[in-house]
Amino acid sequence: MIYTTLVAILKVIDNNVGKIGMPKILVIDDEEELREFVSMSLELNDYDTIQAENGIDALEKLEQEEFDCIVSDVEMPQMTGPEFLKAFRQKNTIIPVIMLTGVKNLHTVIEVMKLGAQDYLVKPINVDELLISVEKSIEFKRLKEENIKLLKENKKYQKHLEEMVERRTFQLKDAIFGSLIIIASAIEARDPYTKGHSNRVRLISHDIGICMNLNAKDLNTLDYGAMMHDVGKIGVSDNILHKNKSLTEDEFDQIMSHPLIGANIVEGITFFEPMIDCIKYHHERFDGKGYPGELKGLDIPLFARIIAIADTYDAITTTRPYRTAMTSNEAIDIMVAGRGTQFDPDILDVFIRNKIYEKDYIFKDRDINESINPSRIVLDDEKIFELFNKPKSFTDSDIYG
């Protein structure tokens, strides 16, 4: 009765108050009198209110309108306050909910706070307490929203930064790769027979790496390493590189020193550190009879085992001073004969099974090799191996690749 009288008075006053820009409160209570009282108390204090008779009604209204705060009774038919709160919190964790509870329902306070209530008030409602609680709850919501906005802005800024770093990294990689091409080209310019060799070795190695599911970082290292694998040939004299006659033992040793020369050149340069293994060990053999370290099997770094296959295939299928280019089939026959001795059998299987040797790019830049007249075919591999006591299973790519 007291509530009814008070509400009547409050309604008259409220009709004269504008509501634009006021915080909007959803008042949920099955008792109309109490609902009206709470609403009017709030409206008199510059809040706009909408009323709901129960939890289900409230959820519908929350679908249709934006609210700044919810004041809800605990005990209601159809859907209790805690049930409403649980359902609502699954959709919205921002709008604060103040629960109104009777003294006999105080045990539910812990439950509703756990479910995400912002505050609770004990009936009979004290208007001052209600206003303080609503004001604090709305301020809390504002801070929460501001925090979310800042987090979003921060994420946006972070994404922007990441994009910038990615762009710059790409530009840097591009520049580095350009430099590597220049270095490789400078090496190859000394010997027209090997023009494009480093790039083809890179492309073949890259495809093997993809078939072996290497990650992007490893593929990158493999690319650079393959491109640079013969950098040590800078330290081998032109006379030896171009020689079409049998090599002396000293000359032979000089050629075979190029992996170590290459590794020494790049050693100490941070950027090249991950590629040193590619340069140093690309002439190792799976049976341990390679050079310079005579490493065996899986002791040979993975990228070097991959490059060894790409290097050999390209060396066999291009014209060299001492012989014409062999066909793909001939090359594969030779390489299969070296499965498990010269080459890592699993990686060779990947190379052959995926028919990487049939890729177009391998044949693209070989014009110059095809135009060379291989009249200087004088180097007899068998003779060399006998002369210098090298393993007979060495192929020419062991030495010249």
Ligand SMILES: [Fe+2]
């Ligand atoms: Fe080499």
